[in-house]
Amino acid sequence: NKVGHALHALDEDFKTFTHSPIVQSAALSIGYRRPVIPQSMFIFKSAKCGGTVTPHQDSSFLHTTPMRLTGFWIALEDADEENACLSFAPGTHKTCPVSTRMVRNPDGPSPATVFTGTGAHVDDSQYVPVPVKKGSMVMIDGAVLHKSGSNTSDR
Numbered sequence: 001n002k003v004g005h006a007l008h009a010l011d012e013d014f015k016t017f018t019h020s021p022i023v024q025s026a027a028l029s030i031g032y033r034r035p036v037i038p039q040s041m042f043i044f045k046s047a048k049c050g051g052t053v054t055p056h057q058d059s060s061f062l063h064t065t066p067m068r069l070t071g072f073w074i075a076l077e078d079a080d081e082e083n084a085c086l087s088f089a090p091g092t093h094k095t096c097p098v099s100t101r102m103v104r105n106p107d108g109p110s111p112a113t114v115f116t117g118t119g120a121h122v123d124d125s126q127y128v129p130v131p132v133k134k135g136s137m138v139m140i141d142g143a144v145l146h147k148s149g150s151n152t153s154d155r
Contacts, residue, residue, distance in 0.1 A: 057144065089128075093143040093144040
């Protein structure tokens, strides 16, 4: 499902867009003074086979001190429940502290990373799908639980 990490540093198109005035303005509008881009990637879900992304909090993977992380998710095509739009558990950025963290494995090179802690969990019924149109940008608080299903569509 994922292509690369650090595409904002390695690919000219990603770099140009990531550092564009519209993205910078969005970050400034939510209170960032000197935004830093720790990660970028392309996630694709092919028709009838795009895999599930399990519930998670982005701050488990990208730890900051103080903990302040916002993901910018941009829809490259219309995303709905059939082709696996994002689903969020509203309010979990306030009610579910980030209690797990991906770290380098202290026991050796394999696996390279491990998770500490137990992780947050809510009942599946609390997730709300968020369909969006192509070109939409969704800002994701690093502590909010979110997921996406499999692409069951022909798109």
